[in-house]
Amino acid sequence: MPLYQSVSINQDTQLLVWKITESYNTLFRSVQLRDVCLARLEGMKSEQHQNGFLSVRMLLQEAGYTDFDLYYDEDGKPHLKDGKYISITHSHNFSAIIISNKNVGIDMEKQRKKILIIAEKFCTSELSYLNTKNDTERIRQLTVIWGVKEALFKMISLPGISFKNHIDVVPFTLEKDSGDANLRFNDMNCDYSFYFQEIEGFTLVYSFEKKQTQSL
Known part of the structure; x- marks a missing residue:
């Protein structure tokens, strides 16, 4: 089982990373899917995308959930039926999820x-500062x-947000593995903390909201 990483970030938050080494058939036989998700899987043209989808379900199982505990709202944002927050990402041969009692976002990029x-x-x-x-x-x-900007966008899930115009990442260093960001959009003025790690040529980022104030 190529569970690459399972970390309790704090008492409220769990991070899990999967390295995809299995075939599609092996992954498919290892999970149970709702009919709607089975239809979604069958509609995917790329086997890489299919494997990413299935490996996320493997991660759910590692965290004590199944596909039946996961649903998506009309904006495509994932939720868990027990009320906990979840964010999902997959890129090439990696996938990751983060589950928390607080709103959280995750992204992984090559x-x-x-x-x-x-x-x-x-x-x-x-x-x-580049x-x-x-x-x-x-x-x-x-x-x-x-x-960071992708993770924040997943947290907020509002149409019209521009990575360039509405989200600013405060200067950070690669050595510290963490930093801060801000989003200003309509009447929102939110500050976030983010954390990142580099894994075999990929970058994994996850973020939490710090506070929210009204714009002046």
């Missing part, structure tokens, strides 16, 4: 050079930034 080209599409203030002399470090920084 570190790729392509992110250097698209940086200005999702960064504004962050461009001022390492411009070392492409490898800049890729790592940008992957964290993208992951």
